[in-house]
Amino acid sequence: MDQSLFDLSGRTALITGGGRGLGRDIAEAFAEHGANIAICSRKLSNCQETVDYIQNKYSVQARAYVCDVGNEENVISTVNEVLSDFGQIDILVNNSGATWGEKAEKMPLEAWQKVLNVNVTGTFLMSKAVGNHMIEKGYGKIINIGSVAGLKAEPAEVLNAIGYSTSKAAIHHFTKDLARKWAEYGVTVNAIAPGFFETTMTKHILERSGDRIKEKNPMNKLGDTNSLKATAILFAGRASDYITGQVIAIDGGGSL
Structure with missing residues (x-):
């Protein structure tokens, strides 16, 4: 196999929410494959820590931004x-996310609005801003981070966050719709729908229901970061030049 299909040398990737969790894992995977890395979130300290780590370990450029x-x-x-610092953005990962656990009948409006603003509106705004640059140069890879929560309805004792689930279902359709609209410009748009991984966002869920989640999973385990990294690399490189509008669940079969 031509390994250059997965080579990201000379590319620049912008990863939102890349200071920790799955975003950090993806940032490191891209850096390992040669991409320069731009990371942004509301907390600069997390992003800077990841940037320092990447620069010390890989021979790529990396910078942190508040956004x-x-x-x-x-x-x-x-x-x-980012465009001023790097000259281009070839890959965009819309990873920033928010959640709010509460029964639907008690969900505060401000909580609902916060989750949708970050997860849905944020993905739209970032895709629009970066997309204009990608359209102008006729090339781009957009990777949206969805969730299996947007593919199936979990019982309340596993996940009770209707705003989050709704937002991720919206991301999946947004991915397909935008892929259809921007295919003619050389921009691919795909999504990754992770199952349950050990992250800051899932910590409380796994502490309460981790054993049950693993028991219900066809593979009897939680997600591993290597699977996530591999799928992100696929979507970011030339190997996915004929793939667009797809939502890949990385969940051990949990959404089946």
């Missing part, structure tokens, strides 16, 4: 900064 993905002016400013 509230739900604020259009902030998004545009951040994208312009």
Whole structure:
């Protein structure tokens, strides 16, 4: 197999929410395959820590930025900064996410709005800002982070966060719709729908229901980061040049 299909040398990847969790794992995977890395989130310290780690371990450029993905002016400013620093954005990973655990009948409106603003509006705003640059140069790879929560309804004792689930279902359709619209410009748009991985966001769920989740999973285990990294590399490189509008669940069969 031609290994250059997975080579990201000379590419620049912008990863939102890349300071920790799955975003950090993806950032490291891209750096390992030669991409320069731009990471943004509302907390600069997390991003800078990841940038320092990447620069010490890999021979790539990496920079951290502060960005509230739900604020259009902030998004545009951040994208312009990245373009000024790197000259291009070839890969965008919309990973920033928020959740709020509560029964649907008690969910505060402000909680619902916060989750959708970060997860859905943030993905739209960042895709729009970076997409204009990608369309202009006729090339781009957009990777949206969805969730198996957007593929199936979990029982309340496993996941009781209707805003989060709804937002991830929206991301999956957004991915397909945008892929259809931007295919003619040389921009592919795909999504990864992770199952249950050990992250800061899932910590409380796994502490409460981890054993049950593993028992119900066809593979009887939680997610491993290597599977996530491999799928991200596939979507980011030339190997996926004929793949667009797809949502791949990395969940050990949990969404079946």
